[in-house]
Amino acid sequence: MASAGRVVLVTGVSRDLGRRFARAAAAHPNVERVIGVDVVPPRGDIGGMSFVRADIRNPVIAKVIAKEDVDTVVHMSIISTPGSTGGRSTMKELNVIGTMQLLAACQKAATVRHLVVKSTAHVYGASNRDPAMFTETSETRRAGGGYAKDVAEIEGYVRGFARRRPDVCVTTLRCTNVIGPKVESPMASYLRLPLIPRRIGFDPRLQFLHESDLYAALAHAVRSEISGTFNVAGAGVMPLSQVVRRLQRPTLPVPSFGLGLLRPAHVAPVSPELRALLTFGRGIDTTRTREVLGFEPAYTTAGALDDFAAGLVPTGGRIDSLLAAVEERLPSNRGVEHQLHAIGQAAGEDHEHG
């Protein structure tokens, strides 16, 4: 724990996750100041955070760090889709060059003693040759192009920084897909589609992390100052078939190129990495996070999904209402044949199981 109030610099505060985390950090009693950095100002309440409009791709960021005596840097500006920023090349520049500049600035600044990087589980890739659960020591070189490749490169630079500045504690959190009622992410917008397209014949295993657990994990990492790489995900694994049933959403089986059409058609920003995930699935092992970092998400995968589903209007679920109607019409439920008392008990037990 820091002796006096800490000065935290958060990158990527223009996006919701970054802004909310920065706001929560600013409200913490042990934090003296929070400086949010991004190229565009955040929309929405920034609370006690002070915003500095700076591009982490140029050396101005070093001046910000030096001037404000920043001791903790939380890097959250790694973006997964080009979105409004432009094309793939802009995205790569923001991700990789931005990180390099930020790390260069941190290396020069003597005050910095803790770096937290929000990475992603996409760095493991997703294929039919993967083990069921990835641990932090699993190799990440198999990651394909785009976002996953960016993240693999970024993690490489972060490791290089950790070697050059051994006095700085470096924590990398590989988070799985973050969902929550207010989260705007490729996965969340995919699951919000009224009719969910699925790759025909595949049932990927998915894990989710609740939005509030992401903030908690970052805050825990800042507080505990334990260096290393950690997988962060809600407990449990859920196949996509079960996810759509819980969301009460109808699905549309599509061939492999069907998922690839979602982005050009502006239906949902499904990147190639997400497409691979939605075909082969992935699981990450969080044992090390629990035992070494000492963090456990409050929401399980199922719990996070339930909270996400609470804010959605179901578009399916007709089969269940049909079955419920049939169940109601069973003679024991209608009270016509009440000679078998045991029937009701048996049915009641089944309900309890369900």
Added chain:
Amino acid sequence: MGDAEIIPIGTRGRPGRGTGRAPSAAARALAKPKKPVEKSPSAVPEVTSGESSGHDDPVVPTEVVAPAETVTTQGPAYSQDRGPLKGIPLADWQAALDVAAREVFGEDWEPQLAGFLAFLRRRVTGDYAVDEFGFDAELTQRFFVSLLRPIAQKWFRIEVRGLENIPADGGALVVSNHSGTLPIDGLMTMVTLHDHAARSLRPLGADLVFKLPFIGSLARKGGVTLACNEDAERLLRSGELVGVWPEGFKGIGKPYSERYKLQRFGRGGFVSAALRTGVPIVPLSVVGAEEIYPLVGNVPALAKVLGVPYLPVTPFFPLLGPLGLIPLPSKWLMEFGEPVRTDEYDASAADDPMLVFNVTDQVRETIQQTLYSLLMQRQSVFH
């Protein structure tokens, strides 16, 4: 006619433009094919009279008004009133369903149906749990095993020996020979262990399995996971019964002439997994699977194009089409051998290649010898 002049609105079902007088030539042409109805003129007014004006009668304009009076008394007839299900009361349907349910589920059909409905609703609403490997225990036990059980018991008449060698709980590695062109022997081992030893086998499969649509997702739900050290050790550490077929495609896709000759046992990865976790290795010898699809030929060029390790030709397969996919009803014998203990070695033993090779050979030899003795005991292939 009444004193007021009735000016018809619309055509009252007749083809035409609504003048009530002469339909257009095109409308007359459309109406022509309906003529044959006229051969029983007495029946026409009885059937809904609104419809009767459907046939072509341009010469008598007064008649256009006459049916309009009867229409008001009878009301129009809609197509849903004439549906085939009209007139059967709901109670009759309920009674019919009651009888049908009694036929299907027996006298105590109600609790059975209620239980089944509860199960269905749980599945439909996603209220069940799978483990981190994607294994759906409920689906496997209630569906897959029940589906495969008759095949194991009635078709292949599997005879099981050495069940006492399967530990009642805790991790163990079942190592088996592989044969039969399609991995039916794996499925049968799963069913056998479920029924006779009350344990769920967690097979390790090739990466090809998870690349195939439908098969890959079904395999995951049935408990299969990728044959790699991480998954094997993870399962064994959590006390599961893991099944492995170290011959792989070399064993399952070997020609019929080489039946019951064990192929190379991979690189011994399964032994190092067992050594690291200290679980016993149970050798399993399966006789009978070689004969279900006697592989007499292979089309390597086409297999390469399709991305599969071999494309089998059996005496029946391409010849009889899908009928050729029915396995021959050979008689199966399964013998679980005495477990090879690995807990007396320390963990570093897994990094000793010589020891790994020795244990691999020991397991392979045991299976091969058991195969020979089982073959001697079997009277004939189908008996």
